[in-house]
Amino acid sequence: MLHIEPLLKSFRSTIDLTEDEISLIDRRTVLRKYLKGQYIVQQGDFCNTTNFIISGCTKTFVIDEEGQEHIIMFSIENWWTSDLGSFVSRNPADYHIQCMEPTEVIQFTYENLQLLYQEVPKLNVFFRILLEKALVAAQKRIIRNFSLTAKERYLAFKSLYPEIDSRIPQYMIASYLGITKEFLSKIKSQLILEQ
Template sequence: MNFKPLLDYIAQYVALSEEERDFLVSKLRYRRYLKGQFILQQGDVSKTECFIVKGCTKMFFVDDEGQEHIVMFSIEDWWTSDLGSFSAQIPSDFNVQCLEDTETIQFHIDVIEEIFERIPKMERFFRKIIEKAYVSSQKRIVRNFSMAAKARYLYFRETYPKMERRIPQYMIASYLGITKEFLSKIKSQLAYDD
């Protein structure tokens, strides 16, 4: 079990002593999932916040017509969970499914308060990463309202070059809020323009 990626990530925000790192690691769970497995299913209560060590996940919801809407992808050094479900302990609006074999480090709801009490700076750490995620989410909403589909795709491709090679095109189209056929047209046009 390799907790170093998470400890390195935390060190970008707060400095932990060796004793604090040891205590933290003693409270975490390392969990592997196979491609296609769910970390969380719509309607279940999220019991964990997951840091991705290896692999790729998608967060999505299924509407009343059975249509899948992808709201987020997560790869190495990213987080995945339904934060609203986790913090309020209410049924989740989202599914989190593995697109590849995935390894996670999990903060379980049963130990999070104990971690915050013993290592107060971890509360600051979570506040900082939640602020960052919130700002990113707001910017994505603005892009979806203000940018044409082609510009949204170009932004995605330039901002997340590692993801585009790992995620099927129809899922990227869902994330961008367009059909896979329209994404295909955009890509053909871009290839023609080059």
């Protein structure tokens, strides 16, 4: 059960679990390792898992009709990643989720998570709170995108996610911010001059 200890630590931030409940969770989860570049899910496939990241980094993105990649989010250790719309609705995925580094996750299939909601009702509380926090974060990102300049959005990104900034290529950060890599380079040059 050592492999699920990071997951249990995350659960314990919100709920208390008995040994029997921990055993149920252990039996209904799978430890999965991905190589750098591998996909957890691809757009158009069915997303049948929600994933707790033990180690590594993923990006969630779409590719538009011109072949341009638009990054929606990054996920690192102790974060969750999934195409939630596909996972919940059982429809094809809207997003790709690709590993930026060798990545290890604990996976819950849709079916096993539904069973766990019945077997360990406390998990309903945990996942409700998790989704509420994710919704608030998404709403704040929308507000930042509407109300802040590109420079302010970059500074907010660095402040909110300092551990991600150094792990991913700058062109991907630019995609996440909705700007070109050249414009991000210009912003970074300005910031250096201002120091």
